[in-house]
Amino acid sequence: MAAASLCAIAATLCHGYGSPAAAQDLTAGLAGQVDPDAELLLESSEITYDFDRDLIVATGDVQVYYDGSTVQAHQVVFDRKSQQLKASGNVIFIESNGNVVRTEEMVLSEDFSEGFARALQIDTTRRTRFLAEQARREGNNITTIDNGVYTVYTKPTTPPDKPPLWRVRAEKIIHNQQEKIIRFENAAFEVYGQPIAYLPYLSMPDPSVTRKSGFLMPSGIVSDKLGYGVSVPYYWALSPYYDVTTILTPLTKQGVFGDVEYRHRFAAGEVSVSAAGLFQAQPSNFTTDRADDRWRGAVNSTASFSIARDWTLGWNLTYKSDRQFFKDYSFTSFGDNGETSTIYLEGKTDRNALSVKAYAYQISQEDYTDSQFNANGFSPVGSSLQDKQPLVLPVIDYDYVFADPILAGELALTANFTSLTRDETDAFSIDGGTTAKFRGIDGTFSRVSVKGNWRRTFIDPLGQSFTPFAYMRGDLFFLASPDSDVTALTGESFVGRAMPAIGLEYRYPFIATFNGGNQILEPVAQVVARPNEQRIGELPNDDAQSIVFDTTTLFDYDKFSGFDRAEGGTRLNVGLNYKLQLDSGYYVSGLFGRSYQLAGDNSYAIPDILGATQDSGLETSLSDYVGSLYLDTQYGVKVGAQARLDKEDFTVNRIQAQASGIYGPVVSSLAYAFLNAQPDVGIDDPREELLGSASLRLEENWRIFGSMRYDLQNSNIVQDGLGIGYDDEGFSLSVTYAEDRSRNDGDDVNRTLYFRIGLRTIGTTQVSSGALN
Numbered sequence: 001m002a003a004a005s006l007c008a009i010a011a012t013l014c015h016g017y018g019s020p021a022a023a024q025d026l027t028a029g030l031a032g033q034v035d036p037d038a039e040l041l042l043e044s045s046e047i048t049y050d051f052d053r054d055l056i057v058a059t060g061d062v063q064v065y066y067d068g069s070t071v072q073a074h075q076v077v078f079d080r081k082s083q084q085l086k087a088s089g090n091v092i093f094i095e096s097n098g099n100v101v102r103t104e105e106m107v108l109s110e111d112f113s114e115g116f117a118r119a120l121q122i123d124t125t126r127r128t129r130f131l132a133e134q135a136r137r138e139g140n141n142i143t144t145i146d147n148g149v150y151t152v153y154t155k156p157t158t159p160p161d162k163p164p165l166w167r168v169r170a171e172k173i174i175h176n177q178q179e180k181i182i183r184f185e186n187a188a189f190e191v192y193g194q195p196i197a198y199l200p201y202l203s204m205p206d207p208s209v210t211r212k213s214g215f216l217m218p219s220g221i222v223s224d225k226l227g228y229g230v231s232v233p234y235y236w237a238l239s240p241y242y243d244v245t246t247i248l249t250p251l252t253k254q255g256v257f258g259d260v261e262y263r264h265r266f267a268a269g270e271v272s273v274s275a276a277g278l279f280q281a282q283p284s285n286f287t288t289d290r291a292d293d294r295w296r297g298a299v300n301s302t303a304s305f306s307i308a309r310d311w312t313l314g315w316n317l318t319y320k321s322d323r324q325f326f327k328d329y330s331f332t333s334f335g336d337n338g339e340t341s342t343i344y345l346e347g348k349t350d351r352n353a354l355s356v357k358a359y360a361y362q363i364s365q366e367d368y369t370d371s372q373f374n375a376n377g378f379s380p381v382g383s384s385l386q387d388k389q390p391l392v393l394p395v396i397d398y399d400y401v402f403a404d405p406i407l408a409g410e411l412a413l414t415a416n417f418t419s420l421t422r423d424e425t426d427a428f429s430i431d432g433g434t435t436a437k438f439r440g441i442d443g444t445f446s447r448v449s450v451k452g453n454w455r456r457t458f459i460d461p462l463g464q465s466f467t468p469f470a471y472m473r474g475d476l477f478f479l480a481s482p483d484s485d486v487t488a489l490t491g492e493s494f495v496g497r498a499m500p501a502i503g504l505e506y507r508y509p510f511i512a513t514f515n516g517g518n519q520i521l522e523p524v525a526q527v528v529a530r531p532n533e534q535r536i537g538e539l540p541n542d543d544a545q546s547i548v549f550d551t552t553t554l555f556d557y558d559k560f561s562g563f564d565r566a567e568g569g570t571r572l573n574v575g576l577n578y579k580l581q582l583d584s585g586y587y588v589s590g591l592f593g594r595s596y597q598l599a600g601d602n603s604y605a606i607p608d609i610l611g612a613t614q615d616s617g618l619e620t621s622l623s624d625y626v627g628s629l630y631l632d633t634q635y636g637v638k639v640g641a642q643a644r645l646d647k648e649d650f651t652v653n654r655i656q657a658q659a660s661g662i663y664g665p666v667v668s669s670l671a672y673a674f675l676n677a678q679p680d681v682g683i684d685d686p687r688e689e690l691l692g693s694a695s696l697r698l699e700e701n702w703r704i705f706g707s708m709r710y711d712l713q714n715s716n717i718v719q720d721g722l723g724i725g726y727d728d729e730g731f732s733l734s735v736t737y738a739e740d741r742s743r744n745d746g747d748d749v750n751r752t753l754y755f756r757i758g759l760r761t762i763g764t765t766q767v768s769s770g771a772l773n
Helices: 006-014
Strands: 040-043 046-050 055-066 069-079 084-094 100-109 115-123 128-138 142-152 166-176 181-191 194-205 219-223 227-236 242-251 255-266 269-279 295-308 311-320 340-348 352-361 391-401 410-422 426-429 436-440 443-455 465-480 494-507 510-514 517-529 570-582 587-599 625-632 637-645 652-663 666-675 687-697 702-711 716-727 731-740 750-759 763-770
Touching: 055 084, 069 100, 166 194, 517 587
Parallel strands: 219 763
Antiparallel strands: 040 055, 046 055, 055 069, 069 084, 084 100, 100 115, 115 128, 128 142, 142 166, 166 181, 181 194, 219 227, 227 242, 242 255, 255 269, 269 295, 295 311, 311 340, 340 352, 352 391, 391 410, 410 443, 426 436, 443 465, 465 494, 494 517, 510 517, 517 570, 570 587, 587 625, 625 637, 637 652, 652 666, 666 687, 687 702, 702 716, 716 731, 731 750, 750 763
């Protein structure tokens, strides 16, 4: 009978089902978790019943469904006496967890909890594959594969008789379902079908396990200062909520390096604590400050907790024994954050945000000697660099946007409180020591700033856009224990400052549509009127030292980067914006403009205690010109550039350009940067660099890649690297050679040879070498 259902004889087949089997997670299993109340459904072209032998025989496109699992075969025979199901002819067994077993003949218990098959293939949901001479499942727990092979999926285009790039062949592969572990006995690791390593014993968690105690893939280290070493990590899955990774790295020249990380997850967040270090056997191999101590190490902790709705508390704290620890022992598991430690509390909603942060800095740069820029009466330039770093505690930022319109416009409130303490004044001079400039002043300085900003936009019938705006800003400075030698600072403990402003921004876009696209030409003008900036040069400046004048800041009301300075005077900013969009996908945008000081004192022309604004391009009534260009072809090529051109002769004072492209097998990027001399801060020569990288795919899986950072002014290579890599669906390999001439650790060139190999589902290992120094 066609498409016959066993519902009518369910009582005959289902009455003998026992208790539920344990959960089936086996990568190479033959059965799944069963439900004693589940019904078995069979569909086939023909069903016959052999009363003499008590057999039910289904033939032709047979499909058996039971509790989420499916058996497909040409013929299925139910033996009621032995309570077994025998499937034959192109058998496909699809487990409830998604694994697929293929064979010519399979025997299963009637509840699918036990089984046996010969010459089978098992494909898992993790794109791994088992091939076996035979496999059997017993005791509803142990599955044994004889003469098995474990590997990853090959691509459909791969010839079926071509061996995978790598595989593990074993005399026995045993999966213990309760322990959730797969063991390989008398195994060999093969590459292109040839054994290259024999493994008497190998074990791995089955793919359903995300956390399992055991050794992870080791990695190697070769260095002239450290010697030879092998990092051996061990993962401890202590509970579902916390775990530990320990790494021991014996080094032939320096002893045993230890690294441990503890991670704990809570309902509201997570925290980690890490520590690494060693007792150096040959500390004299290092020449930088404190790097030649016996004990060297570092500790780190990170955390993030949701303490209430919309509120997050966290930190990232690091302490290291010396500045070069993470450079010399770069294989440390937490070496990415070596300089900045942060504690933060953040709260955010749709219209307001509050953050409270604290920062501490432990720098990596070593002290140096440069008497050319020493300032009389202050510590030499390059000395006591750590003492010149501030402790910033706290930084409080608050932003609020009012929900209801105020005077038919949008009103926003911004507030900031910053307090910092520095032990050593950071001073330099460009005139032989007579006049000091200050990057930072010793003592404690605090500032609270509050700013209210209002704006409203009108659009007239012609499409002209008018945006009147106004803001009012107030600052209060508290100066405690300033350096008595910094005579430029005010001697007052409390200083107040106010800056009101009104302005108008005008835009008039002209839109032209043509066959194949459209373009927009938009003139923009903005005028801001306000009084002169107060107390210039009498107050500390820590967060407004960076002045970058380009198209991204052209229409900023205040172009200073922070709160310590407040732009004053009446200023006009003008520009022409252009956009082109083609139906083919090409997109071009550009902006060109400049700024004018119309009235009042120019804040950028009057030097403060640092004087960094006098080479900003804004220091004269007529500013430099700024322009930008962005091109996106939508076909893999993107180009972007920002430039500042001299107001007199259009020579380039600053330019940043970058391009990236994908064309066939080539992926490349190129960046160029030029910054003209800034004599007011002691930079007498231009700086110009080129940074490029490229990757070329040679064949389907092979690629070569390289990068270079080149100093065009000094005609020397700062960094360079070259490598070759192989990548496929289950294997990756790369070898890279790199040189670095920018480190301040006593070596002219740091050379590294880096070798990495990765096997999907098994792990990744690597060897890095500094032995070429």
